[in-house]
Amino acid sequence: xxxxxxxxxxxxxxxxxxxxxxxxxxxxxxxxxxxxxxxxxxxxxxxxxxxxxxxxxxxxxxxxxxxxxxxxxxxxxxxxxxxxxxxxxxxxxxxxxxxxxxxxxxxxxxxxxxxxxxxxxxxxxxxxxxxxxxxxxxxxxxxxxxxxxxxxxxxxxxxxxxxxxxxxxxxxxxxxxxxxxxxxxxxxxxxxxxxxxxxxxxxxxxxxxxxxxxxxxxxxxxxxxxxxxxxxxxxxxxxxxxxxxxxxxxxxxxxxxxxxxxxxxxxxxxxxxxxxxxxxxxxxxxxxxxxxxxxxxxxxxxxxxxxxxxxxxxxxxxxxxxxxxxxxxxxxxxxxxxxxxxxxxxxxxxxxxxxxxxxxxxxxxxxxxxxxxxxxxxxxxxxxxxxxxxxxxxxxxxxxxxxxxxxxxxxxxxxxxxxxxxxxxxxxxxxxxxxxxxxxxxxxxxxxxxxxxxxxxxxxxxxxxxxxxxxxxxxxxxxxxxxxxxxxxxxxxxxxxxxxxxxxxxxxxxxxxxxxxxxxxxxxxxxxxxxxxxxxxxxxxxxxxxxxxxxxxxxxxxxxxxxxxxxxxxxxxxxxxxxxxxxxxxxxxxxxxxxxxxxxxxxxxxxxxx
Amino acid sequence: xxxxxxxxxxxxxxxxxxxxxxxxxxxxxxxxxxxxxxxxxxxxxxxxxxxxxxxxxxxxxxxxxxxxxxxxxxxxxxxxxxxxxxxxxxxxxxxxxxxxxxxxxxxxxxxxxxxxxxxxxxxxxxxxxxxxxxxxxxxxxxxxxxxxxxxxxxxxxxxxxxxxxxxxxxxxxxxx
Numbered sequence: 001x002x003x004x005x006x007x008x009x010x011x012x013x014x015x016x017x018x019x020x021x022x023x024x025x026x027x028x029x030x031x032x033x034x035x036x037x038x039x040x041x042x043x044x045x046x047x048x049x050x051x052x053x054x055x056x057x058x059x060x061x062x063x064x065x066x067x068x069x070x071x072x073x074x075x076x077x078x079x080x081x082x083x084x085x086x087x088x089x090x091x092x093x094x095x096x097x098x099x100x101x102x103x104x105x106x107x108x109x110x111x112x113x114x115x116x117x118x119x120x121x122x123x124x125x126x127x128x129x130x131x132x133x134x135x136x137x138x139x140x141x142x143x144x145x146x147x148x149x150x151x152x153x154x155x156x157x158x159x160x161x162x163x164x165x166x167x168x169x170x171x172x173x174x175x176x177x178x179x180x181x182x183x184x185x186x187x188x189x190x191x192x193x194x195x196x197x198x199x200x201x202x203x204x205x206x207x208x209x210x211x212x213x214x215x216x217x218x219x220x221x222x223x224x225x226x227x228x229x230x231x232x233x234x235x236x237x238x239x240x241x242x243x244x245x246x247x248x249x250x251x252x253x254x255x256x257x258x259x260x261x262x263x264x265x266x267x268x269x270x271x272x273x274x275x276x277x278x279x280x281x282x283x284x285x286x287x288x289x290x291x292x293x294x295x296x297x298x299x300x301x302x303x304x305x306x307x308x309x310x311x312x313x314x315x316x317x318x319x320x321x322x323x324x325x326x327x328x329x330x331x332x333x334x335x336x337x338x339x340x341x342x343x344x345x346x347x348x349x350x351x352x353x354x355x356x357x358x359x360x361x362x363x364x365x366x367x368x369x370x371x372x373x374x375x376x377x378x379x380x381x382x383x384x385x386x387x388x389x390x391x392x393x394x395x396x397x398x399x400x401x402x403x404x405x406x407x408x409x410x411x412x413x414x415x416x417x418x419x420x421x422x423x424x425x426x427x428x429x430x431x432x433x434x435x436x437x438x439x440x441x442x443x444x445x446x447x448x449x450x451x452x453x454x455x456x457x458x459x460x461x462x463x464x465x466x467x468x469x470x471x472x473x474x475x476x477x478x479x480x481x482x483x484x485x486x487x488x489x490x491x492x493x494x495x496x497x498x499x500x501x502x503x504x505x506x507x508x509x510x511x512x513x514x515x516x517x518x519x520x521x522x523x524x525x526x527x528x529x530x531x532x533x534x535x536x537x538x539x540x541x542x543x544x545x546x547x548x549x550x551x552x553x554x555x556x557x558x559x560x561x562x563x564x565x566x567x568x569x570x571x572x573x574x575x576x577x578x579x580x581x582x583x584x585x586x587x588x589x590x591x592x593x594x595x596x597x598x599x600x601x602x603x604x605x606x607x608x609x610x
Numbered sequence: 611x612x613x614x615x616x617x618x619x620x621x622x623x624x625x626x627x628x629x630x631x632x633x634x635x636x637x638x639x640x641x642x643x644x645x646x647x648x649x650x651x652x653x654x655x656x657x658x659x660x661x662x663x664x665x666x667x668x669x670x671x672x673x674x675x676x677x678x679x680x681x682x683x684x685x686x687x688x689x690x691x692x693x694x695x696x697x698x699x700x701x702x703x704x705x706x707x708x709x710x711x712x713x714x715x716x717x718x719x720x721x722x723x724x725x726x727x728x729x730x731x732x733x734x735x736x737x738x739x740x741x742x743x744x745x746x747x748x749x750x751x752x753x754x755x756x757x758x759x760x761x762x763x764x765x766x767x768x769x770x771x772x773x774x775x776x777x778x779x780x781x782x783x784x785x786x
Binding site: 010050051 | 629634637638659722725741743750776
């Protein structure tokens with residue numbers, strides 16, 4: 001049988017509607033024809049998507065309540081039957097309600113069991129329209145996953161476990177597949193990172209719906225991700241790491257050849273080629289985001305050899321309007337777990353240190369910030385405002401307006417979540433923008449100071465408030481900037497007590513006149529530290545004359561930052577504690593009755609993420 | 611006497627019972643075929659009015675009441691000359707910053723929309739067999755009976771319909 005004929009019959013073959021002779025012939029043909037096998041997989045995937053789309057489209061749609069009245073009007077005799085509504089139909093409904101009430105009187109576990117069994121019975125032994133089954137039992141599945149000892153052991157404590165049924169198989173004899181992922185527990189004061197920092201493997205569990213038990217758990221295979229995409233199970237795994245040993249002696253071109261497939265395997269080849277040009281920069285400056293992009297052809301070899309401490313960069317540049325393709329989303333998901341929004345242009349950049357990806361950013365431009373664009377910055381982004389000069393510097397978030405087009409850059413590392421510097425400012429003036437640039441500059445200075453391999457991933461800038469609670473940034477006020485250093489490659493040794501003074505040029509902040517390191521001490525590699533930076537004094541925009549920084553990783557920085565209970569009052573309208581002397585917001589420390597203006601201070605060693 | 615016998619005898623309570631039991635099934639198929647709530651509501655009315663009027667023609671030996679209503683619905687959807695289907699807005703998704711999968715839900719919804727839009731672009735005859743197959747999960751034989759077309763046509767329409775869908779989806783840049 002020829003391929004054309006086989007492909008024509010594939011749908012009925014997959015639907016179990018081909019006759020015996022056809023099945024034999026098709027199976028024989030498939031065993032020897034790679035093209036038709038791929039066709040079969042594509043078609044099966046499409047069939048599942050169609051089923052999902054159809055079922056989901058009408059899942060929540062029901063006939064309007066007044067429809068019977070409308071039908072009645074058209075019946076002979078008009079509305080005269082209205083009075084009789086109560087009898088037969090009501091009896092039917094009453095019967096159902098009685099059953100519902102009976103169920104409600106059961107203990108919760110019984111009700112849940114009955115619910116799951118009813119589900120299984122309703123859809124039959126191997127029916128399970130997956131779309132219905134997966135959403136119907138979602139909540140129960142979450143519970144089952146959370147209570148599974150193997151899952152708990154895998155993810156450890158303090159992790160929110162998220163589970164979702166998948167399409168892999170239809171429900172057969174009450175057995176289904178579930179994808180499980182873990183996220184850091186929310187709503188904890190000492191959590192300074194968001195869910196997306198979690199670098200955990202994704203699990204695939206086999207669940208017995210009848211016994212409400214996970215039968216088997218295993219890590220998800222890399223080749224399985226495409227199967228899960230449609231139900232929202234987005235497999236994540238640590239970003240690829242290639243040891244220096246592996247890289248030693250190789251040219252950058254060779255390195256790229258070995259790295260690129262790791263990223264690209266998540267994206268179907270056809271989509272990669274359609275959407276992206278891949279570029280490689282073997283030696284970008286260390287300061288992230290402040291260098292011109294040089295592009296290289298990944299197919300060529302470059303003479304420079306990777307050396308210890310070397311940085312490199314790989315870029316995926318959209319060739320044309322990528323829209324909302326699965327491929328783009330999957331690629332972006334490699335680093336951050338989110339797909340980008342529909343946009344005109346998309347550039348995805350991975351910055352690597354000694355072959356290891358330590359930061360990830362994407363830049364896209366869009367004609368307007370649409371609903372997806374607004375969502376991109378999560379809740380904080382909705383409050384961001386673009387300045388008159390068309391710029392807002394934020395934590396890892398940067399907007400530039402070009403006419404009616406807005407370009408958004410989001411920078412992320414594998415352990416950071418973007419936030420906006422000015423969370424509630426209605427408008428950002430050039431002065432404030434200048435201050436924000438100072439923060440960004442301080443960010444890169446710390447990175448420079450700590451040396452290669454250190455990447456400052458988290459910045460917290462809190463502008464002061466006036467008595468009405470309106471945020472403002474006076475040009476001459478002191479601004480506290482707190483940073484968190486995230487371990488990436490080994491941190492070079494620095495001294496424990498050090499003091500840095502930085503004088504910024506009067507004319508522009510871009511030039512640093514002096515960087516002075518007072519002392520150094522050893523810092524353990526592979527740990528994370530808190531770095532406090534204090535911009536002691538600032539002058540009229542943009543002339544910041546001096547930036548002083550001091551560093552105490554795990555102890556209070558200045559005693560007078562601590563406040564006793566007498567010096568603190570609670571503002572009910574804002575739900576926040578304030579210092580009576582300075583009017584600044586204060587936070588409770590680990591010591592009862594002691595408050596601090598620095599939210600980071602009470603961070604204990606055990607709360608610093610290991 | 612069963613329900614249909616009551617309907618034959620003009621019992622409006624029986625009519626309502628039949629309506630309440632099957633209204634959502636009819637409505638959902640009608641919606642999938644028309645892509646419009648208003649038109650689906652019109653179809654529901656027509657289907658039940660016809661069912662009540664033609665109750666005498668119902669032959670239990672040929673199939674269930676549900677199958678009979680299916681057939682009427684399919685015919686009704688096929689026979690109407692309808693307006694263009696409006697696009698379905700992306701609604702019903704509540705995006706929360708604390709929801710780790712909020713954006714993912716948007717992606718899934720977006721994909722569903724793409725497939726749904728592609729389905730709506732199909733000719734009615736093709737769409738009907740796909741709805742009956744992949745929504746109602748009927749066998750090809752049942753589809754042939756309910757749509758009133760030969761078995762070979764069902765097979766052909768499913769194959770060609772899926773191929774068409776694939777082309778439409780590919781044009782939009784999404785790999786099926």
